[in-house]
Amino acid sequence: MSRIVVSGASGDLGRRVTDLLLRADPNRELTLVSRTPDKLAHHTGPGILLREGDHRKLELLEAAYQGGDVLFLISGLNLGRRVEEHRNVIAAAQKAGIRHIVYTSVGGVQRRNPALSAIDHYQSELDLRVSGLEYTFLRNALYAEIVSNILVAPGADTGRMEQATGDGYLAPVSKANVARSAAACLLDPEAHAGAVYEITGPELLNFERIAAIGTEVYGRPIEYVPITAEERLAFYDSIGIPRTYDPDMPPSPDGHMWASDELVTAEIAIAKGYQAIQSRHVEQITGHEPEPLRTVMERAKSMRYDKIDAAVS
Numbered sequence: 001m002s003r004i005v006v007s008g009a010s011g012d013l014g015r016r017v018t019d020l021l022l023r024a025d026p027n028r029e030l031t032l033v034s035r036t037p038d039k040l041a042h043h044t045g046p047g048i049l050l051r052e053g054d055h056r057k058l059e060l061l062e063a064a065y066q067g068g069d070v071l072f073l074i075s076g077l078n079l080g081r082r083v084e085e086h087r088n089v090i091a092a093a094q095k096a097g098i099r100h101i102v103y104t105s106v107g108g109v110q111r112r113n114p115a116l117s118a119i120d121h122y123q124s125e126l127d128l129r130v131s132g133l134e135y136t137f138l139r140n141a142l143y144a145e146i147v148s149n150i151l152v153a154p155g156a157d158t159g160r161m162e163q164a165t166g167d168g169y170l171a172p173v174s175k176a177n178v179a180r181s182a183a184a185c186l187l188d189p190e191a192h193a194g195a196v197y198e199i200t201g202p203e204l205l206n207f208e209r210i211a212a213i214g215t216e217v218y219g220r221p222i223e224y225v226p227i228t229a230e231e232r233l234a235f236y237d238s239i240g241i242p243r244t245y246d247p248d249m250p251p252s253p254d255g256h257m258w259a260s261d262e263l264v265t266a267e268i269a270i271a272k273g274y275q276a277i278q279s280r281h282v283e284q285i286t287g288h289e290p291e292p293l294r295t296v297m298e299r300a301k302s303m304r305y306d307k308i309d310a311a312v313s
């Protein structure tokens with residue numbers, strides 16, 4: 001049996017994937033890595049190791065990954081600076097004898113994609129491709145939970161969804177489907193070596209259609225109103241969202257740490273068509289059709305964004 005290392009195990013995606021791996025085999029050999037491994041102390045399975053790891057500290061990572069075969073690298077949140085952090089992860093993995101990295105990327109990665117997050121992922125994908133390690137990329141579409149709770153829910157209150165997404169299309173994917181896809185790749189890495197998966201939901205939607213689904217689910221009229229990137233940035237300024245990500249900044253009221261330059265450039269990328277991708281990869285990998293946005297919205301509508309995972313198995 002090969003030992004799976006989960007880097008970022010204490011976060012939402014890491015928790016979901018850890019649970020799936022242990023559900024498949026409670027005795028699984030698993031190394032769970034966090035900057036504060038105490039957060040993971042509730043995991044007491046016979047094959048579980050808890051390790052301290054910080055993507056900014058190469059030596060710690062090398063020690064944390066020792067004995068591992070496959071690494072789940074949940075990309076960092078430190079926009080702009082995470083390319084260097086991922087290079088530390090790759091170097092530590094090479095030194096520790098890891099053979100394969102499953103990496104969470106984003107849909108529409110290519111050189112001209114203007115989303116700040118895609119620019120980082122483009123470089124990290126390149127770094128992984130030349131690392132000599134086996135790799136699998138999970139290019140995740142925008143989370144359906146973000147569409148539901150961060151974009152549509154406020155629109156249900158005000159009646160308007162004002163965004164810089166133009167007439168762009170996307171295929172939002174649920175976090176549960178992302179987690180199941182990742183777990184399947186980690187459990188059988190050889191079968192997914194070299195694969196670049198577009199992890200999407202089952203339907204391509206523009207925000208006019210998403211507003212119509214929101215209107216039905218919330219039972220209140222929601223109109224989609226395209227606005228410019230400058231107007232969107234000014235809105236985020238007005239509600240106190242910082243422009244640039246800072247790892248030490250306090251979380252937003254929804255429990256997440258948002259920066260407006262990342263959010264607005266992601267909207268521009270949608271408007272320009274970079275997220276207009278729908279694949280059947282979730283079904284191919286997991287054997288199950290991904291959930292439609294409406295299902296996720298029904299489930300998540302009364303929950304705070306960072307609490308949604310608690311209700312989903």
Ligand SMILES: NC(=O)c1ccc[n+]([C@@H]2O[C@H](COP(=O)([O-])OP(=O)(O)OC[C@H]3O[C@@H](n4cnc5c(N)ncnc54)[C@H](OP(=O)(O)O)[C@@H]3O)[C@@H](O)[C@H]2O)c1
Pocket residue numbers: 007008009010011012013014034035036039053054055056074075076077104106140141142143146
């Ligand atoms: N597709 C989309 O719509 C979308 C939207 C948002 C985010 N994402 C992506 O989803 C992933 C994050 O998912 P999540 O929901 O699990 O995030 P999360 O709940 O905020 O968890 C972040 C994780 O990263 C770890 N971490 C943070 N800084 C670290 C560092 N310097 N070194 C090592 N670990 C560090 C944290 O661990 P400790 O604090 O315990 O160390 C935690 O486990 C990222 O790849 C992000 O880019 C995708």
